[in-house]
Amino acid sequence: MVTTRLHWTDLPQVVRAEIEARTGSIQRAETVSGGYNSEIAVRLDTDSGAIFVKGLRNDHPRAWTQRREAAIAPYTGQLAPPLLWHLESAGWDLLGFAFVEEGRHADYSADSPDLLLLADSLTALAEIPAPAVELKRAEDRWAAYIPDPVHRAALAGRCLAHTDFNPENVIITSDRRAVLVDWAWSTAAAPWLDPALGCIWLIATGKQTPAEAERWAARMPAWRTAPPDALDIFAQANARLWAEIADENPGAWSDSLRDAAQQYAMFRNGT
Secondary structure (H helix, E strand, O other), rough: OOOOOOOOOOHHHHHHHHHHHHOOOOOOOOEOOOOOOOOOEEEEEEEOOEEEEEEEEOOOOHHHHHHHHHHHHOOOOOOOOEEEEEEEEEEEEEEEEEOOOOOOOOOOOOOHHHHHHHHHHHHHOOEEEEOOOOEEEEHHHHHHHHHOHHHOOOOOOOOEEOOOOHHHEEOOOOOOOEEEOOOOOOOOEOOOOHHHHHHHHHHHHHOOOOOHHHHOOOHHHHHHHHHHHHHHHHHHHHHHHHHHHHHHHHOOHHHHHHHHHHHHHHEEEEO
């Protein structure tokens, strides 16, 4: 489900006042167009610097993602922008993050140096244990698409996985790091899960073939821990998942991921 994007002035005045009490005087508010999950996504230029604010109303079906991001923030270290505050007020749930100045979205072209930085970040992430907070578990999250419990068990693990590699969620900083944003779908998983999901996003941009995407994934030690049959089954599961999402929410973004997941499943199947 794609969420309608609102603007800073759509927030109740009392909520804006509570935010300003945390940030200092706000000189400018600019709605950010990227992303699909937040009702509010705005850059605030304040006395203390730029801040990114994202949020949903408490009655939104995905309001739980706000609490998930707040819970996971202390564990992401340098891989994510710092969470400055979490505010619940007047029916809204809002998160304030340090804004990544001079950052840009990652380029997923096959020869892009950004992919080396993303591989470095995912290698570091694979070393972070899933914290003791409420997280989705990979073997449960994909259960509807992998009926065999033995096959599902291959997805299970104790690593923290990000799982959503829309290039708008990967910010390349001026000091040449790949910073990951939007941790709403963070999951406890096997360490190879993120590289496998990254392959689908690389293909979905139209800038890489499945073979090129897997050459990128092979840079990461975690990739080499994946049983080949588990990769095959996971690719097929994602093809079914994205076909279902595209049917329920047709549009350019879901169609591209449906097609990419299908291409990747066929590649893994040798067809």
